[in-house]
Amino acid sequence: MDEQRDLGPQPIGELLTRHGLVAHDLVASSTEQLTHKMVARAVKGRRLTPRVMWKVLAALNTASGESYELDDLFDYAPRRNSRLAERADAPDDTDPGAGPSTEREGSYACPSCGETIVVPIDGLSAGVQEYVEDCPVCCTPVELRVEVDEDGSARVRAQAE
DSSP: OOSOOBOOOOHHHHHHHHTTOOHHHHHHHOSSOOOHHHHHHHHHTBOOOHHHHHHHHHHHHHHHSOOOOHHHHOTTOOOTTSGGGSOTTOTTOOOTTOOOOOEEEEEEEOTTTOOEEEEEEETTOOEEEEEEEEOTTTOOEEEEEEEEOTTSOEEEEEEEO
16 A cells, blocks of 8 residues: 555644543544544544544544534545545435435455454445555454446455554
């Protein structure tokens, strides 16, 4: 994988300190599956998937009572007007007039614990995406490769990091 994974301390660490919060506060206030390890990686600057970034953001906003944006927490956050910055599964996406979601799901077996894990796949973006995501069951880092063909068919491959 070409992309740099360790990006140095991120602004989220400073925000946690400013609000007197620790990782446990974010995990406890999260309505989604968020682990202490995910928060620790966010603070240290380990590159996170957009989905995990959104989980951390939502938890920080809940715990702090503020309304931060992704680029307030992460130096490498997607630009506000990019497609990655839009969250397809946000709780406030309840507009009945909204068009169909282009996000599908794929799955892989965790190379460490063997559990089947479901991941989102953007069906409109043909190409290859490679990233590291912690298994939500055993928290082991898993290197994922998602390949989307021109016809929209997708394959997810996983290997231990």
